[in-house]
Amino acid sequence: MQQPKKSIKDWAPDDRPREKLLTKGSSALSNSELLAILLGSGTKTKSAIEVAKEVLDLAENNLNKLGKLNLHDYMKVDGIGQARAITIAAALELGRRRQATEAIRPVIQSSADIAHYLQAQLADKNHEVFLVAYLNRSNKIVHTEMISQGGITGTVADPRVILKKAIEHHAVNMVLCHNHPSGNLKPSKADEQLTQKIKEAARLLDMTVLDHVIVSEEGYYSFADEGLL
Structure with missing residues (x-):
């Protein structure tokens, strides 16, 4: 028994x-x-x-x-x-x-600073997420906003929405970010086109896109570091 x-x-x-x-x-x-x-x-x-x-x-x-x-x-x-x-x-x-919270520094000084912060936020996402970090003149993050989930195209990451949030939070600089759950860090043509589209739209409002960072569990890819901005 x-x-x-x-x-x-x-x-x-x-x-x-x-x-x-x-x-x-x-x-x-x-x-x-x-x-x-x-x-x-x-x-x-x-x-x-x-x-x-x-x-x-x-x-x-x-x-x-x-x-x-x-x-x-x-x-x-x-x-x-x-x-x-x-x-x-x-x-x-x-x-x-x-x-x-522990990963972020008060002031963003490099692509590694923002990448580590964003990796912590997106680490457990099984789908693509497009997120924007909004910064003040001292490059301190004042707000982060998840713009869309499920993909990255001009239709789901609308520059108008991104810039509207920047104005609401009195941001002057921003860092675009999305994750690649597959682990592949290489940007697609759609990534590059969207980055330029948002960069040009931001310039009209005297705002600067400092970087576009792709993150995965394998590491990160910085458009700024690679000379694509």
Whole structure:
């Protein structure tokens, strides 16, 4: 006859995730233990840690891959309902925002500065996203705006929308950005044409497009660094 599974409450205090965090700090916990704390409890047949491990298995124990999954993916695991799936997604988003905050410097001084900031924002996107960072005269970011998702053409990245947002936020400079989920950093002809179109439109309003940065998990490509602006 199969023995009933022990709940976490039956474990030695040092092995319980919450108690372990209290006594040893969060860095001492494994990913599955941290996730188990978020879940709060397991099921009738599985502990919270076992459920957490199954969630991590969905992404091959890779947190970056886990962040790319959606709510329905998490809910494929027995013990993960909508509420728990939302909790996981919220925790990953907080981590993403923290990374973006830490990556940015007060003033953008190079393509690497803006690329690292934008990589943090777009790292988990499985589709193309067009984003614009708006800067003041000191090249400090005053606002970022996601202009479109799903592709990059003149119809979805409308210069009029981009410039309207620049005026609203009193920006004088801007950096265009989009991601390539495939990892290929080479710009297409459409990328180059759109960049020039926005650059010329901005010039009419005494605004400057400082760069167009393509980011992926492999790195980044800067139009300015490559002499395309």
